[in-house]
Amino acid sequence: EDKVVQSPLSLVVHEGDTVTLNCSYEVTNFRSLLWYKQEKKAPTFLFMLTSSGIEKKSGRLSSILDKKELFSILNITATQTGDSAIYLCAVEGIIQGAQKLVFGQGTRLTINP
Amino acid sequence: EAQVTQNPRYLITVTGKKLTVTCSQNMNHEYMSWYRQDPGLGLRQIYYSMNVEVTDKGDVPEGYKVSRKEKRNFPLILESPSPNQTSLYFCASRLSPLRWYEQYFGPGTRLTVT
Numbered sequence: 001e002d003k004v005v006q007s008p009l010s011l012v013v014h015e016g017d018t019v020t021l022n023c024s025y026e027v028t029n030f031r032s033l034l035w036y037k038q039e040k041k042a043p044t045f046l047f048m049l050t051s052s053g054i055e056k057k058s059g060r061l062s063s064i065l066d067k068k069e070l071f072s073i074l075n076i077t078a079t080q081t082g083d084s085a086i087y088l089c090a091v092e093g094i095i096q097g098a099q100k101l102v103f104g105q106g107t108r109l110t111i112n113p
Numbered sequence: 114e115a116q117v118t119q120n121p122r123y124l125i126t127v128t129g130k131k132l133t134v135t136c137s138q139n140m141n142h143e144y145m146s147w148y149r150q151d152p153g154l155g156l157r158q159i160y161y162s163m164n165v166e167v168t169d170k171g172d173v174p175e176g177y178k179v180s181r182k183e184k185r186n187f188p189l190i191l192e193s194p195s196p197n198q199t200s201l202y203f204c205a206s207r208l209s210p211l212r213w214y215e216q217y218f219g220p221g222t223r224l225t226v227t
Contacts, residue, residue, distance in 0.1 A: 009153070034213060042203055042218035043156070088155060092213050098169070099210050103155035 002027045004091050006104035014112050017079050021107045023089030024071040031099070033065055033072050036088040038106070043088055046074075076109075084111045115140045117219035119204050125225045126194055134189045134222050136204030142217075144207045145187040146171070147179065149200040150221075156203065162187055163210070194226045 004025045013019055025033065032050045036043035047056040049065035049072060056063050060079075065072045076083055089104040117138045126132055138145065146161040148171075158171030162181040176198055178190040187206075191198060204219040 004155070032213065041220055044218075045214055045216070048214040090156075090213075100158070100172075101213055103157070105153050105155045 002091075002093060002095055002100075002102050004089055004102050004104035006087075006089050006107050008107060009105060010108045010110075012110045012112065013079060015079060015081060017111075018075065018077045019079060019109065021074040021076075021087050021089075021109070022071065023073070023104055025089075025091045025102070025104075026070065027091040027093035027095070027102050029094035030067065031092040031094065034090045034092070034101070035063055035072075035074050036090065038086040038088055039084075046087075079111045081111045081113055084109060115217065117204055117206055117217050119202075119219040119222050121222060122220060123223050125227065127227055128195055129193050132191050132194060132224075134191075134202060134204075134224070136187045136189065136219060137185050138187075138204075138206040138217065139185065140206065140208070140217065141184065142206035142208050143184070144210060145181070146205045146216075147177070147187070147189050148203045148205065149173065149198075150203065151200050159189070159202075194224075196226050198224065199226050200224060 007022045034048050035046040047063045052067040060077045063074045086106040086108050088106045090101050120135045143164050147159040148156040150156045157173045159177050160179040162168045202222045205216050207216040
């Protein structure tokens with residue numbers, strides 16, 4: 001069964017800390033892995049990764065994919081209270097002939113001042 | 114402004130009373146999807162549509178219907194809602210099957226079925 005598993009499910013840290021969020025997957029015919037940030041509304045796109053070992057970076061956020069070990073990490077450095085959100089990992093695959101996006105459960109990140 | 118709109122945003126209803134959640138996009142996108150989001154389960158796709166009059170089941174289609182009579186609209190229909198359909202629903206659209214990173218989500222509809 002195709003699945004995406006994120007860990008931890010919940011994380012509480014202090015402002016200024018660095019956090020690492022994990023995403024492991026087993027998805028048929030992998031095409032890409034996407035990270036989203038979800039505050040109190042719809043998910044917003046952060047990164048798309050397709051190649052192993054190439055880091056994507058946007059400000060204090062960065063992400064990398066390991067296609068051999070089937071996982072990705074999302075790093076956030078110097079966290080701020082505005083980083084509090086649910087972070088979703090999703091993997092695109094070709095499953096039973098159709099393109100599908102399989103989501104993980106999400107990691108709820110809380111940044112305390 | 115490019116956007117996906119959903120209505121209503123919040124709905125409390127009773128078991129068995131038919132309801133429709135509307136979804137509309139103004140970007141001329143061909144692909145549209147409905148997802149539900151439940152705690153601890155992430156987003157799960159209910160139905161998707163590749164174009165007008167072309168729809169297919171996602172991972173959790175039971176208890177739902179959709180239609181795509183016009184390109185911009187993709188309503189979600191619950192013929193006989195049950196409490197296990199209490200959830201947060203998102204409509205989404207994108208231009209092509211490969212451009213997941215350009216998938217626009219609507220603001221969400223929080224449905225409670227009592």
